[in-house]
Amino acid sequence: MYYAGVDIGGKNVKMGIVDDFGNIASSMEYKTQMERGYDAILLEMIGNIKSLCDQAGLEFEELRGIGIGVPGIVNSRAGLVMSCANLNWKGVDLANDVQNLTGKVCKVCNDANCAALGEQRFGSGRNYKNLVFITLGTGIGSGIIIDGNLFEGLGCAGAEAGHMGICIDDESECACGNKGCWESYISASALVAQTKRAVQKNPNSLLAQICEDGVSGKSVFIAAAQGDATANSVIEKYIGYVTYGIIGLTNILHPQAFVLGGGIANEGATLILPIKKMLNEYIDNNGFYPYVDVVGASLGNSAGFLGAAALVM
């Protein structure tokens, strides 16, 4: 069986034709051009799905369904995109509209939830039926899988771990209205801010030198790889922030694994091994609770459309 998975981002749309095992028969990526508006985006998307079927040597009729991930507030049960700031969509009946235009079953979900499902079905989470997926990107996305299914909470409003508060003393307010949100400590933007503060305090460090041409989420890792103490200290604190939230989530959900995706997770073992070690030392503390794995996501940019396709499998 074949399914279309679509990951609509503010900048790019990624899509693929996928089989039941997550094999990608054909895929493409193109600019969203959100300023064209909802209808144009929808029609181009459907046209491109048809092209991808051609490429894969499939009749469009053979496609069993279309799954779509959207970066916003999505009521997946109703198939509605309640709000999506990146696309300027509000209350669009996406699943229904696609169904009416194509005659195919269509399901819609938040993009981070799709990526979580993709990693669980076909990626580095495939050995685990219970996992929490966290993307360490510009913002923080998260998805929760319980017993092999996406857990979204009432009105699909859960699985927003980035807005779990980890510092009640923190006075800076998040856009969500909460204070000390995990996101404001562990997103790429947060790491950049942490890096900039360290550079200001240590203007003679290698980190400062590396950051002269601009600061990104990678800067500290580049400097640390060359043995810079300032960079190491930024990373150590950052890892502490990530682990603190992961320990909180473990106390609530105790999943089998955390899967970390997003740009910063590309740093791999440097980032992931210390988190895994700290988490399991904490778990070992009481001696009775099972070990929790921490792994990097493995599907990269394809996780979203693979998971979207899995919505209709």
Place this chain on the structure above:
Amino acid sequence: MYYAGVDIGGKNVKMGIVDDFGNIASSMEYKTQMERGYDAILLEMIGNIKSLCDQAGLEFEELRGIGIGVPGIVNSRAGLVMSCANLNWKGVDLANDVQNLTGKVCKVCNDANCAALGEQRFGSGRNYKNLVFITLGTGIGSGIIIDGNLFEGLGCAGAEAGHMGICIDDESECACGNKGCWESYISASALVAQTKRAVQKNPNSLLAQICEDGVSGKSVFIAAAQGDATANSVIEKYIGYVTYGIIGLTNILHPQAFVLGGGIANEGATLILPIKKMLNEYIDNNGFYPYVDVVGASLGNSAGFLGAAALVM
């Protein structure tokens, strides 16, 4: 059908014979006397269940099963009590032992999880299939119900919301090994400590006067009822701590309701209404997420054994 529910505490055992609707046919409470050891506690428990059957006019044979709540680390799937400091039990095969001694199906669960299930089936959570139960007692217990069933996580190690960290800057270490645990802000012991600090700073307050004969979790509420500003400020901060964790849990689980039990929750509306208001103002912030109810537990000391009985229904 009738079931026995038992709530074994460090000090007292509460038990009842319960029907499918949570009606209590007979019940009793007696001293645990944990120093007698496991076997003696077990045999007395079974004897007392038989007496309760008599009292209810039932044959012991009519009993469909025995559910037991224990204040410790319980693997409910295996029926094992891994560790229970209050009873000095370690690795006891409780469900099996009771089954062998009585011929009845027996299930065992953590006591807070039992109370959560009790409130969800028969108490103030009965309108909700998805809820989080929090006991504001000497320590913090919590239970999570998803789609009408207890959610316990891998190895039954989840649903320990008291150890979710809410203040990464807090240097004081919890027994669990984490820092800034929610429990250390919202337990009755924490509220007593907060009260004592306020009294020290405001020795001329009404609160200070009331606390002269001793401080309990009730002291601030008594003083606040008489209009004491110091007490009001302690309560306001305490409510902030409770709500901060509830907002974190909402971002993860978005349940239909939070049910608050334990000694402090007996304060009722004074405590619960402001939490409910703050939580839903936060939720309203994005305009798309559903309202979450906050209610006081209604079963009091019977929640544990009612929920334990529900384990075998």
